[in-house]
Amino acid sequence: MILKKDLIFTILATFCITAILFTAIPIRSTPSPGEYDPWIDTNDDGIINYEDLFNLAARYGTFGTSINKTDLLLQLQSKVDSLNASILDLEARVNALEEPVTTERIADDAVTNAKLAAGAIPFNSSYSTTPQSTTSIDWPDIPDMSVSITLASRSHVIIMFSSRAWLATTGNFIRVRAKVGPSDAYPGSAGIPLTDQTSMWWSYSYVFYLPNVNAGVYTVKIQWRVATSASAGNVAERTLSVIALPA
Amino acid sequence: MPLLLVITTLIASLSGVAKASSTSIEIAPASLERLPGNSFIINVTVNDVASLYLWMFRLRWNKTVLQLNSIEEGPFLKKEGGSTSGLMLSPSTISEINSAGKINELACSLVGGVSGVDGSGTIATLNFTCLAMGSTALEFWEESPYFEPSTELLNPNGDSISHTATPGTVSVIPEFSDFILTAVLLLATLFVVALGKKVRSTRLKGL
Numbered sequence: 001m002i003l004k005k006d007l008i009f010t011i012l013a014t015f016c017i018t019a020i021l022f023t024a025i026p027i028r029s030t031p032s033p034g035e036y037d038p039w040i041d042t043n044d045d046g047i048i049n050y051e052d053l054f055n056l057a058a059r060y061g062t063f064g065t066s067i068n069k070t071d072l073l074l075q076l077q078s079k080v081d082s083l084n085a086s087i088l089d090l091e092a093r094v095n096a097l098e099e100p101v102t103t104e105r106i107a108d109d110a111v112t113n114a115k116l117a118a119g120a121i122p123f124n125s126s127y128s129t130t131p132q133s134t135t136s137i138d139w140p141d142i143p144d145m146s147v148s149i150t151l152a153s154r155s156h157v158i159i160m161f162s163s164r165a166w167l168a169t170t171g172n173f174i175r176v177r178a179k180v181g182p183s184d185a186y187p188g189s190a191g192i193p194l195t196d197q198t199s200m201w202w203s204y205s206y207v208f209y210l211p212n213v214n215a216g217v218y219t220v221k222i223q224w225r226v227a228t229s230a231s232a233g234n235v236a237e238r239t240l241s242v243i244a245l246p247a
Numbered sequence: 248m249p250l251l252l253v254i255t256t257l258i259a260s261l262s263g264v265a266k267a268s269s270t271s272i273e274i275a276p277a278s279l280e281r282l283p284g285n286s287f288i289i290n291v292t293v294n295d296v297a298s299l300y301l302w303m304f305r306l307r308w309n310k311t312v313l314q315l316n317s318i319e320e321g322p323f324l325k326k327e328g329g330s331t332s333g334l335m336l337s338p339s340t341i342s343e344i345n346s347a348g349k350i351n352e353l354a355c356s357l358v359g360g361v362s363g364v365d366g367s368g369t370i371a372t373l374n375f376t377c378l379a380m381g382s383t384a385l386e387f388w389e390e391s392p393y394f395e396p397s398t399e400l401l402n403p404n405g406d407s408i409s410h411t412a413t414p415g416t417v418s419v420i421p422e423f424s425d426f427i428l429t430a431v432l433l434l435a436t437l438f439v440v441a442l443g444k445k446v447r448s449t450r451l452k453g454l
Binding site for chain 2: 046047049050051053054055057058060061062
């Protein structure tokens with residue numbers, strides 16, 4: 001009488017043997033007898049002949065630590081793949097580095113060197129600690145808040161302004177705006193409200209910008225006004241910094 | 248004294264030259280005549296070899312004149328008691344060899360870390376049958392890139408032993424047919440009978 005346990009065991013054993021056979025056959029079946037087998041060609045000359053016979057016969061009966069040639073090949077293949085990937089990466093880096101550094105590209109600020117020459121990135125700044133006041137509503141220049149900048153190529157101009165500011169009386173406010181030559185820097189000709197406070201101890205800062213400015217020499221300045229001329233707007237310690245980045 | 252030195256050096260050098268050139272692979276017998284249908288044995292021999300570990304040769308002949316029947320390993324390589332690989336033959340069957348009229352490679356090696364064999368002897372014996380009248384060389388051949396050199400002798404280090412290779416020839420000569428033999432025998436008999444009669448009549452006349 002066949003027990004259920006025995007039946008399961010038999011099925012499992014048959015499965016294991018079959019699996020081993022199917023695994024082993026492909027490994028052992030290449031190449032078939034009568035065909036050239038490079039693994040037997042011990043001197044790699046493309047023919048299995050008396051020299052291979054000698055190599056085998058002279059060492060027949062010797063023994064030592066064996067090596068798994070297939071595993072060795074796979075390891076080598078893996079290393080070759082890794083090296084190839086490194087080479088491709090290096091190639092890409094070299095190509096990027098070897099991109100010709102032409103005068104045009106330098107002038108266009110597309111490339112630069114690590115040691116930037118003085119003035120390579122256009123910059124200018126100004127500051128003042130002298131208090132100033134205005135009751136104008138016509139956008140006069142804030143004294144000492146004007147610089148000149150030279151753009152060798154088309155650039156984005158960034159204008160950083162900060163100042164202590166206050167009003168003489170409540171009910172009024174100060175607006176400021178930036179100009180690059182004749183153009184208004186963003187956010188525009190209406191500028192931004194700087195303060196409506198009468199406390200003279202607060203400081204304010206705003207960054208204006210104007211993109212895609214053509215090459216040339218420009219005066220960058222900050223203008224101001226009050227909403228009504230009934231009371232004066234005041235500024236004291238203030239700075240203006242202007243930089244231009246390649247567009 | 249200087250003369251003696253010169254003579255000694257000359258003798259030594261001459262003997263050295265003679266020894267270096269004496270090792271050979273040969274077909275034995277070098278020349279053979281056989282009738283069509285006859286089978287015969289050809290030995291391939293090595294002569295005056297030192298420390299032979301492996302031998303190899305490639306042989307060809309006119310396949311319309313000769314047919315190879317069998318190849319056997321000669322006793323030379325085993326004479327010191329070493330084991331050999333047995334004959335390593337390419338092509339591997341006699342029929343393939345006869346189709347081509349040549350042995351691509353026949354080799355045999357000692358096996359294991361043993362010394363090579365010295366002296367002279369037979370390394371292989373080939374049995375042929377004569378197919379038709381004609382003459383053929385039994386010659387060692389080579390062809391680049393896979394079938395060279397034509398012969399090789401290796402020592403246990405795998406170094407080639409310098410040697411010469413001498414081919415052989417086989418001539419298959421015509422055979423008298425039974426009819427011709429019978430006719431010749433009949434004529435000879437008639438001639439003897441006629442001669443006997445003449446002698447007897449001459450004796451009778453004398454009496």
